[in-house]
Amino acid sequence: MIAQLTTTERQIGLVLALIVTLLGAALGLAGRHDVLAYHGLLIAAFGAVVAIAILRQMDRPEPGEERLSEYYDDPIRVGIVLTMVWAIFGMFVGVWVSALLAWPELTFDAAWASFGRLRPAHTTGVIFGFGGNALITTSLHVVQRTSRARLPDQVSPWFVLLGYNLFCLLAVSGYFLGITQSKEYAEPEWYADIWLVIVWVAYFLLYIRTLARRKEPHIYVANWYYMAFILVVAMLHIVNNLALPVSLGSAKAYSVFAGVQDAMTQWWYGHNAVAFFLTAGFLGMMYYYLPKRAERPIYSYRLSIISFWGITFIYMWAGSHHLHYTALPQWVQTLGMTFSVVLLVPSWASAGNALLTLNGAWHKVRDDATLRFMMVAAVFYGLSTFEGSFLAIRAVNSLSHYTDWTVGHVHAGALGWVAMITFGALYTLAPAMWKRDRIYSATLVEVHFWCAVIGTLIYVFAMWNSGIVQGLMWRTYNDSGTLTYSFIESLVAMHPYYIARTVGGLFFFVGAAVGAYNIYMTIRHEPLPASARLGAARSFVPGE
Amino acid sequence: MAVGERDPITGIHTTGHEWDGIKELDNRVPRAVIFFLVVTTLFSVVYWILMPAWPLGSTYTRGLLGLDQRQVVEESVREANAQRATWTQEIAQLDFDEISARPELMQIVAEAGKTLFGDNCAACHGLDAAGSPGFPSLADGTWLWGGDPQTVAETLRVGINSTHPETRFAQMPAFGRDGILDAAAISAIVSYIRSNAEGIADLGPQDAEGIEEGRRLFADNCAACHGAEGRGDQAVGAPDLMDDAWLVGSDRQTLVRTVWNGRQGHMPHWEGRLGETERKMLTLYVTEILAGRENRQQ
Numbered sequence: 001m002i003a004q005l006t007t008t009e010r011q012i013g014l015v016l017a018l019i020v021t022l023l024g025a026a027l028g029l030a031g032r033h034d035v036l037a038y039h040g041l042l043i044a045a046f047g048a049v050v051a052i053a054i055l056r057q058m059d060r061p062e063p064g065e066e067r068l069s070e071y072y073d074d075p076i077r078v079g080i081v082l083t084m085v086w087a088i089f090g091m092f093v094g095v096w097v098s099a100l101l102a103w104p105e106l107t108f109d110a111a112w113a114s115f116g117r118l119r120p121a122h123t124t125g126v127i128f129g130f131g132g133n134a135l136i137t138t139s140l141h142v143v144q145r146t147s148r149a150r151l152p153d154q155v156s157p158w159f160v161l162l163g164y165n166l167f168c169l170l171a172v173s174g175y176f177l178g179i180t181q182s183k184e185y186a187e188p189e190w191y192a193d194i195w196l197v198i199v200w201v202a203y204f205l206l207y208i209r210t211l212a213r214r215k216e217p218h219i220y221v222a223n224w225y226y227m228a229f230i231l232v233v234a235m236l237h238i239v240n241n242l243a244l245p246v247s248l249g250s251a252k253a254y255s256v257f258a259g260v261q262d263a264m265t266q267w268w269y270g271h272n273a274v275a276f277f278l279t280a281g282f283l284g285m286m287y288y289y290l291p292k293r294a295e296r297p298i299y300s301y302r303l304s305i306i307s308f309w310g311i312t313f314i315y316m317w318a319g320s321h322h323l324h325y326t327a328l329p330q331w332v333q334t335l336g337m338t339f340s341v342v343l344l345v346p347s348w349a350s351a352g353n354a355l356l357t358l359n360g361a362w363h364k365v366r367d368d369a370t371l372r373f374m375m376v377a378a379v380f381y382g383l384s385t386f387e388g389s390f391l392a393i394r395a396v397n398s399l400s401h402y403t404d405w406t407v408g409h410v411h412a413g414a415l416g417w418v419a420m421i422t423f424g425a426l427y428t429l430a431p432a433m434w435k436r437d438r439i440y441s442a443t444l445v446e447v448h449f450w451c452a453v454i455g456t457l458i459y460v461f462a463m464w465n466s467g468i469v470q471g472l473m474w475r476t477y478n479d480s481g482t483l484t485y486s487f488i489e490s491l492v493a494m495h496p497y498y499i500a501r502t503v504g505g506l507f508f509f510v511g512a513a514v515g516a517y518n519i520y521m522t523i524r525h526e527p528l529p530a531s532a533r534l535g536a537a538r539s540f541v542p543g544e
Numbered sequence: 545m546a547v548g549e550r551d552p553i554t555g556i557h558t559t560g561h562e563w564d565g566i567k568e569l570d571n572r573v574p575r576a577v578i579f580f581l582v583v584t585t586l587f588s589v590v591y592w593i594l595m596p597a598w599p600l601g602s603t604y605t606r607g608l609l610g611l612d613q614r615q616v617v618e619e620s621v622r623e624a625n626a627q628r629a630t631w632t633q634e635i636a637q638l639d640f641d642e643i644s645a646r647p648e649l650m651q652i653v654a655e656a657g658k659t660l661f662g663d664n665c666a667a668c669h670g671l672d673a674a675g676s677p678g679f680p681s682l683a684d685g686t687w688l689w690g691g692d693p694q695t696v697a698e699t700l701r702v703g704i705n706s707t708h709p710e711t712r713f714a715q716m717p718a719f720g721r722d723g724i725l726d727a728a729a730i731s732a733i734v735s736y737i738r739s740n741a742e743g744i745a746d747l748g749p750q751d752a753e754g755i756e757e758g759r760r761l762f763a764d765n766c767a768a769c770h771g772a773e774g775r776g777d778q779a780v781g782a783p784d785l786m787d788d789a790w791l792v793g794s795d796r797q798t799l800v801r802t803v804w805n806g807r808q809g810h811m812p813h814w815e816g817r818l819g820e821t822e823r824k825m826l827t828l829y830v831t832e833i834l835a836g837r838e839n840r841q842q
Contacts, residue, residue: 010715145564220563291566297551300571301559310581330613331596331604338588340595345580360553431754480652486662488671 002057003073009155014054021047035177071144075157079137086517088127091509098505102498112176120175120187129168134422135281139226142288147184148212156206163199179251190253193241205518221304225284232276240269250383260327267322275315289425290374299356310346321392340392347385354378369449373424380416405467431517440521451511458504466497596778636821640693657829664823675833677792685836686789689780697827716782720804732758734799
């Protein structure tokens, strides 16, 4: 891979790696009396490993000019592997932390394995590790294919991919060390946040530079969504993480916002992370891999436009529905609730556009588990967006808020939609990237599919039941006007559901492990003769 | 805009664009989408007119219904208090004996007491009040400080070894660690206690050693708090060592550790956290409903 870089690119890469090493060392030195020292060391080690890897290949011959007539797919191949590694890590921690709720002794009396540290390790592992890597990887694939343009250079995709994974490592290792700024889905501290801003700006520039080089007159829908994802996530991340570090030698920083403003900023961020990270990005993925796999045209271009602008405009208003019945002024809650209700329409329009695209290809859905992954994903997308709008209504929220119903809702989206569309995309992408005519085992895809569906259904039904039981127990009164149940009794009532949830999560995790094995075997399998390569006939001629 | 070819399956025109083999059909936006966009938007507009909705600089549109969540919650709290006042006033005014003589009030104590106990006491004493090592059972009929309602109410009010200025205070010295007694003396005391206490089932040969020496050491070192007969003293919170209720454990090893390191329990005070009526109900729940439950069941 490094041999594919030109000498100049290797030099730039080396300089960047050394800068990271030096920054890490400086941070470690400044924070030598703080937990920050570990992170300085981690950053320096990360930079040094990359620098050494480049140095070892410095003298290799330069790649030929013929590389410019092909797409640049090396980072995509690495991205696929990283996506699956994070999937295994994040989902394993998920099963563990869910078992911890049913069997509290599984924390083993270790601070790093306590619920408060494992839980963000799970959410960051799956959302940013698995989801983020999947988005970066597929976006680099989709933008090249739908623009008929090679990535503009060979350094920035590596900077984005490796830099992003350094951020994820800092985040997760930080939780185990007890470093957190306690903002949900924005736990990493100031130095990791600044690093992500740099990486994200590089990602944005890489993406628009590729789009600017496109040889297609129009920009395909998938790219609208990926662009929305990149642009808005940058905005959300920067604003929500505005904070002042205690000192440059301390891992701790304090948010510039306070009180209810801080809560509102956090949930403006939190809900739009759902909107633009977990929805827009993955809709981009769906708009490419689903029609590609089904070999059917998108049902309606006009519907794509309506739903894209509906989603991007309306989601921005919806965050305050996370703060119903709190100190947040009621008018803000009203706006959050009403926009959430309207939001259902463009969301269902997107899901409908995806499902109607399958018209004429339903026999493929029946036979091909990869396409079925994407079909089920679209169905779960529809289900969880309906549920989201429903839960955003104040009266419903008064029952569901703070209960496991929220957890069930999130997982209907995360397991049913985000993970399933990703697996569908990866099973389409991986064979193409390693020039195989098919995935290693279609049977194992089938196994993964059913594990994923069964796991998701068990999980979601367990949490629906648990959440509603919990919500009702908390609001049941005796005739005398006193509460019927103590909180601890509602916890006891949750126990069977927590066990069921762990079983569901285990199914899902086993499916993902089967998927990782299948992709690994696809990579190892010997390439087929060039004539049989998928897409060989479709390679483009530059300057065409 | 239908400039492209026809899709052979649906017969619909494409838009004429193609990206890496992906085309788009020129289908109209389904009427249902437009319809529901209009319906949900209308719903929103009506809701905005009725409820607090849009900011206007330093104020906001109040809504025609004039509902405000702060007023709504204050109103419902007032109503709930008024509904409960029928019995809370009686509980506040009557003394413990008068309340326990009133079945309809005791019914409320049973219901509300269970929830109060679950939310405030069960974390240490257990949902069934059976306690666990270090946390006394409230259901076995034995008491460290006394089990009559007035005493229990006082314990609830000030706590034990708590931060309350009038807290109950009790500490067992660390006889071994602080060098008051050596290991052999402690072993002898434990033998004396174990061979005389009720219901010790795991007596071994070691328990027969040094009983007489233990009796003498007990009188010199322990009797001041636990009494000459070891029956405890509720005035200072010293447990009865001769009954079969044990705070931490009655096995030889635990008792040696107790005498060696001493013990000091902790119970938070509830004055300031729970109101007087609530503490009164909790007291009656503990003394009238929980206490003696284990013995009754046996």
